[in-house]
Amino acid sequence: MVGRRKVTADEHLLDSQRSEEWKQRAAWRSLRILSEFVDGFETLSELDQTQAVGVFGSARSGEGTPEYTLGRELGRKLAEAGCTVITGGGPGAMEAANRGAQDRDGMSVGLGIELPFEQGINAYTDLEVDFRYFFVRKVMFLKYSQGFCVLPGGYGTMDELFEALTLVQTNKVGKFPIALIGTEFWGGLVDWLRDTMAKAGNISYADLDLMIVTDDLDEAVDHMVSNCK
Numbered sequence: 644m645v646g647r648r649k650v651t652a653d654e655h656l657l658d659s660q661r662s663e664e665w666k667q668r669a670a671w672r673s674l675r676i677l678s679e680f681v682d683g684f685e686t687l688s689e690l691d692q693t694q695a696v697g698v699f700g701s702a703r704s705g706e707g708t709p710e711y712t713l714g715r716e717l718g719r720k721l722a723e724a725g726c727t728v729i730t731g732g733g734p735g736a737m738e739a740a741n742r743g744a745q746d747r748d749g750m751s752v753g754l755g756i757e758l759p760f761e762q763g764i765n766a767y768t769d770l771e772v773d774f775r776y777f778f779v780r781k782v783m784f785l786k787y788s789q790g791f792c793v794l795p796g797g798y799g800t801m802d803e804l805f806e807a808l809t810l811v812q813t814n815k816v817g818k819f820p821i822a823l824i825g826t827e828f829w830g831g832l833v834d835w836l837r838d839t840m841a842k843a844g845n846i847s848y849a850d851l852d853l854m855i856v857t858d859d860l861d862e863a864v865d866h867m868v869s870n871c872k
């Protein structure tokens with residue numbers, strides 16, 4: 644613990660300021676990482692038979708916010724379409740989507756992450772796995788989801804979105820539908836991607852078509868169902 648803050652496994656692994664002995668032990672940490680992959684694959688293998696959609700979005704969109712309402716409705720619609728809903732298992736938009744899936748008796752999955760401040764997985768999951776390492780958890784999102792719906796969010800959401808986009812852009816994964824939900828929230832980013840990033844030649848204009856931007860949840864869900872790999 645640092646003060647009242649818990650030192651996480653990610654922090655231990657990434658800390659470059661430790662003693663030689665500490666650095667030697669980092670090599671053994673790979674076994675712990677391996678065991679986390681094994682646990683994740685074992686627990687989530689039952690999802691191999693389902694069509695699953697990952698939902699990303701802000702941990703801070705609490706109950707009562709428009710984003711929470713949107714996330715819950717999205718979870719409901721995904722479940723009605725027969726999709727399993729996979730989230731980060733946290734609060735805010737993640738909780739909303741898990742809750743919506745359960746509202747319609749859909750399968751609701753939470754991939755939790757160890758954080759410096761204890762929080763636990765939200766109360767609306769049927770299947771959950773807790774990860775110590777963010778990067779292991781990311782592999783699970785990508786392995787077990789066939790598409791992604793992205794609600795308004797912050798850095799965590801951006802990280803997850805751009806990881807998915809990069810994998811599709813570089814052909815590391817095949818067809819992977821991505822829907823950004825909320826034109827007002829996402830519009831500025833998409834304008835910047837086109838008018839600055841694509842204009843500078845850092846992505847191609849065709850790369851903008853790797854995602855749709857919509858306010859229509861039915862359109863987002865249709866995009867998932869008709870394009871899932």
Ligand SMILES: C/C(=C\CNc1ncnc2c1ncn2[C@@H]1O[C@H](COP(=O)(O)O)[C@@H](O)[C@H]1O)CO
Nearest residue numbers: 699700701702703731732733796797798799800
């Ligand atoms: C900030 C608070 C809690 C954070 N708890 C999280 N639990 C699970 N997953 C999380 C958490 N925070 C971020 N994530 C992942 O990133 C995305 C949301 O990040 P953003 O920066 O809020 O957009 C989300 O999809 C998760 O996978 C206390 O309220």
